Amino acid sequence: MTTKLRAILPPATIGILGGGQLGRMTAMAAKQMGYRVICLDPQPGSPCGQVCDHQIVGSFDDYKAARELAAHSDVIVYEFENISAAVVAQLEQEFCVPQGSRLLEITQNRVAEKAHLVHNGFPVVPYRVVENSEELAAAATALGYPVVLKSAIGGYDGKGQAVIKSPADLTEVNVSDQSVVEKFLSLEGEVSVIVARRADGEAAAFPIGQNVHRGNILHTTVVPARLSSQLSLQATALGVRIAESLGVVGLLAVEMFVTAQGIIVNELAPRPHNSGHYTLGACYTSQFEQFVRAVCGLPLAPTTLLYPVVMVNILGEHMAGLMEHFVTLPPEVKVHLYGKSGAPVARRKIGHILITTEQPEQAITWAEKVLGVQVSAEVDA
Template structure:
């Protein structure tokens, strides 16, 4: 295929913050953008020339949307892969529907990884409470019970420490027809490898972030990871082989566990921009979002060199008190802080409303600035003296 040059129109399936930041980078490169998302208030809508607010299962509307753009991509995995497969019959979609189908289904994902020899935590596919109990005993407790689909940010996961927990955990997931039970791993760290791949198997890695979670949601990431060259190079090799086996054109994020015994294990796959890669907007020559545009439009991949150490921290809806936003002026006084807000209208606990990146000379100084930023955010949450005294 020929290059899809600036001036063309990129269609994004999904209008969340990932779609918004992809649209921003696409527009900077001179592309027009249209977005398809059922949510009339989706964050990417304001940056698009057209917002198609219809169901992902409305094939007539989807086909009309596809005819209005030059290429399609998607920003999250919860789009029906069957709908994307239909579009793929007559339109260019990157990454492909087959990649989406594997990444949005934990059974297919785990089986793909295991069958191709990629390292994963021991797991079993279960269909009944009896199978769950037997598998938990076979794997050895503790284990984690996971839904097959729609699990993200810690949702759809239940830790089971004892056999007695199995009955409760099965009910907690709604007594599913199909689930995954996985051996719980003692972790040293979690990290992710994000790489871009072109049509001719050309590829480029982002610097590797080390990730820290709270309540199943990414809290913050630090780059450089501090994991050491041996771990990083081994993970890159695994991630690249996964991407080539899948035939990805676009972005692929591979989430990794590093176990206490130094074993590297694949946790999950995401064929799109990733929360842990947001640092690249401010600290890399080419961000993950620009790299996606370059890859799917058959342009040369950009240089992703790190300009300097960086910390990226998510800002959740918990920080909005009675609908009132945090102290942005106070936060923006901190040197090296870059604030990104997603234009989401309704904050709620656990909802990703934005993030900030902190840049500096070294990680020690950056961590000190992050401590200062957290103090400003937390002070804003403290009840006033009048409220305390009733």
């Protein structure tokens, strides 16, 4: 079915709920296209606020603040999941919120997200929902050790997660809220796909990214992914089908595990994604521009990869090493920093590096040296 779309044209105002780096890069793409951009974030001078026309300072569950943003916006988007779904649901009664509250409600809660995936026949890691220690012990026995416990809401970069290798570890963890316990799989690799979708159902996927995590935080993305063309096609089709099942308008990032049994969905994000930062320059269209296009009802633009690329995240602890080498970085290296305020915080993403290269391993080794990445540090089990 084709829904008639009314495009939101520049210089209309895009209101962003959230002021982090994803909002910042979305705002930069939107500004380039001639939109006005405002954002809402509790922290004054947020990464997004720095590049916006205006920032409203307020918390994400403050309906009054969100309404103030909405009153000054022609279209409202969210750039991360921990925005109150109730606030978004209230906003969409009165204002244009193309992503909608249902997508947020599902993807901000692991239990709801997995239930949606299972209900629609998508492959997920074997899991159980638990609410207390007894249920956890029973679930771990049923699934078989090792397992990983993940809080249903609020987790990112591995926060709120614990790997439980044997029954002895059960005493170390505390289940206070609803959580998901998953079988801890032996992975051949991790990949992700970012799908843009318009209200009329037109969808476009970006090339698959191959991701490596360190200490549960995304470390590198390599594109093209070193994946058979059959698996690449399968991963892309899976991403598009999941976006359709959710009626996504905007972007959907689908994180996937590659296992001996095939591709399994790890988790979803209803917004631009860290593993899509490589699209800045390496693709004909960036994920941020595509996000703006999708929510504003503009035609989606080509997602073609222009050159092979490696993305390496910069965490707080890497800032000193980076600054030491800053003036001697080779020309094929692009540094993106997010303008986070205060002293760099360890294990917090403060930027990323993009390197054009046909030799991803070499580029990653070089970047790790420059950033002072502790290569011997504990890597995900």
